[in-house]
Amino acid sequence: MLYFLFAVYAVLVLPPLVYLLLISVAGIKKPASHSSLTPAKGKIGVLIPAHNEKLSINRTIENLLAAAKNDNDIEINVIADNCTDNTADIARQTSVNVLERSNKHLRGKGAALQWAMSKLADKHYDYTLIVDADSIVNDNFFHELRVTLNTPNCEVVQARYEGMANDHSSIKRLAMLGFNVLRARGRVALGGSAGIMGNGFIMSKAALEKVPFRANSIVEDLEYHMRLVESDVRVRFCNDARIYGEMPADDKASDIQSSRWEGGRLGVLKAAWWPLLKKSCAGVFKKQWHALDALLDLMLLPIGYMVLILLIGLLIPYVQLIALFGIAVIGIYVLGAAKCGNGMSELSVLKKLPIFLFKKISRIPNLLASSSTKSHWNRTPRDKE
Numbered sequence: 317m318l319y320f321l322f323a324v325y326a327v328l329v330l331p332p333l334v335y336l337l338l339i340s341v342a343g344i345k346k347p348a349s350h351s352s353l354t355p356a357k358g359k360i361g362v363l364i365p366a367h368n369e370k371l372s373i374n375r376t377i378e379n380l381l382a383a384a385k386n387d388n389d390i391e392i393n394v395i396a397d398n399c400t401d402n403t404a405d406i407a408r409q410t411s412v413n414v415l416e417r418s419n420k421h422l423r424g425k426g427a428a429l430q431w432a433m434s435k436l437a438d439k440h441y442d443y444t445l446i447v448d449a450d451s452i453v454n455d456n457f458f459h460e461l462r463v464t465l466n467t468p469n470c471e472v473v474q475a476r477y478e479g480m481a482n483d484h485s486s487i488k489r490l491a492m493l494g495f496n497v498l499r500a501r502g503r504v505a506l507g508g509s510a511g512i513m514g515n516g517f518i519m520s521k522a523a524l525e526k527v528p529f530r531a532n533s534i535v536e537d538l539e540y541h542m543r544l545v546e547s548d549v550r551v552r553f554c555n556d557a558r559i560y561g562e563m564p565a566d567d568k569a570s571d572i573q574s575s576r577w578e579g580g581r582l583g584v585l586k587a588a589w590w591p592l593l594k595k596s597c598a599g600v601f602k603k604q605w606h607a608l609d610a611l612l613d614l615m616l617l618p619i620g621y622m623v624l625i626l627l628i629g630l631l632i633p634y635v636q637l638i639a640l641f642g643i644a645v646i647g648i649y650v651l652g653a654a655k656c657g658n659g660m661s662e663l664s665v666l667k668k669l670p671i672f673l674f675k676k677i678s679r680i681p682n683l684l685a686s687s688s689t690k691s692h693w694n695r696t697p698r699d700k701e
Contacts, residue, residue: 322634329625333642335612340649343502343656347555355462358442360518362392365428366449370401372562377410379452387458393436394449397428403449425514426536433529445518450562453516460557461518471523471549474500475516475557478657487665488563491619494653499613500553501656508609509550512537516559523549535580542588545610546595585614620673622646 362380366373377392384390392412396404398420407414417431429446443465447453457475464473477496479489500510514537519529527547531539544551592614595607617625623646629639654662 319634321632325629325632325635326638329629329638329642332612332616332622333645336616336649337645338506339499339502339508340645340652341502342505343498343500344652345501345505347501347504347553349556350463350467351456351460351556353463354466355459356443356466357389357462359389359391359440360387360443360445360458360461361436361439361441362390362445362447363395363429363432363436364393364447364449365395365397365425365432366399366403366407367397367425367428368399368401368403369449370403370406372450373403374406374410376447376449376451377407377412380447381411383453383455383457390458391439391441393432395428395432397425398423422532424532424534424536426531426533426539429536430529430531433524440521442521443518444521444524446515447559448515448561451515452560454558457557457559460554464552464554464557465518465520467552470552471520471526472512472544472551473518473554473557474510474512474551475518475554475559476500477513477516477559477561479563480560487668490650490653490657490662490665493657493662494619494649497555497656498649498652501555503609503613504550504553506609507605508613509541509545509606510553511610511613512541512544512551515561516557517551533580533583535584538581538584542584542592542610545606546591548604548606550606581614588614619646619649624673624677 364373364376364380369376373394377394380392384392394404394407394412394414396407396414396416398418399416404414404416415432415435417428419427419431433444445461453475461473461475464470477492479492496513500513504510514535517537523544527540527543527549529540531537531543533539541551589611592607592611596611599605599607616622622642626639626642626646629635629642632639650663650666654660
């Protein structure tokens with residue numbers, strides 16, 4: 317019986333651990349900068365989906381206008397989606413274009429983006445950029461994106477997306493450095509696709525013609541990325557174009573956001589694992605790894621749950637060595653994530669780890685509920701609301 321337990325544990329735990337180790341080691345090295353290369357030309361249409369974002373929309377618009385001041389080929393559009401506040405009125409006081417959408421039956425970010433892209437089709441944008449309504453970007457954001465877009469065979473780019481630290485989200489910031497930066501860099505370095513993080517990703521006209529943006533799940537970014545992978549479109553990662561989004565203001569908001577992200581990933585895995593597996597098998601013979609990479613990434617449990625499984629493994633005979641190996645891999649991953657940020661100072665948040673793991677356990681019912689295809693989008697409450 318113990319040998320059977322060892323075999324099951326090894327099959328379930330070792331493959332994702334080896335994959336995590338590979339992308340962690342590959343992602344620690346900072347990618348080479350392409351800033352000296354010629355930036356891509358063409359009109360960029362910025363889409364800002366906004367649902368009741370009166371507290372942050374003006375800051376986001378002003379920040380983007382400042383970043384685009386030396387680029388005359390950028391047009392900013394705010395999508396006031398089912399708003400019950402004055403988000404649209406605030407946006408109209410600036411120089412951006414404002415679209416108002418009201419559809420109580422088809423809600424969520426994915427639906428809003430599809431509607432806006434249809435409305436703006438006559439604009440004939442060469443590139444379409446998605447920016448969340450509570451974000452800010454660095455000064456050379458648009459220049460760096462254009463430079464990356466001008467590299468060979470580049471159709472979609474994900475900017476470096478980080479969280480703004482606050483008292484409630486510091487450990488989530490470290491998690492985002494691991495997920496959004498370390499893993500994205502490692503995946504690209506190993507021939508995979510960086511993934512789409514939902515904020516700060518830009519698509520070429522050619523990519524949208526090949527793979528139209530249709531995604532209605534609560535993780536529309538991940539759903540669309542799976543469709544890109546299935547169409548052999550790899551997402552590049554731009555480390556020097558940085559976008560920062562607000563993190564949850566309290567524990568309740570953090571739980572809502574995490575349940576949506578984690579449950580949504582499980583739902584996408586249920587729907588995409590078989591097409592990705594078939595494409596992975598075919599890709600092996602062509603030495604193409606992006607489908608296998610996408611499948612393995614989907615199969616990776618959130619790090620908190622992986623830690624819990626490994627700690628349990630330490631208590632079971634015959635599997636302790638695998639558990640110890642896994643803990644070492646997690647350690648390398650966490651150190652790599654910290655190195656992607658401000659270094660060892662990022663690790664001070666680990667003192668909150670016991671509480672973080674306890675919350676992970678208590679969140680399992682919400683995670684399973686969010687993984688259902690019938691689950692609905694639930695907006696994360698903002699600070700000061």
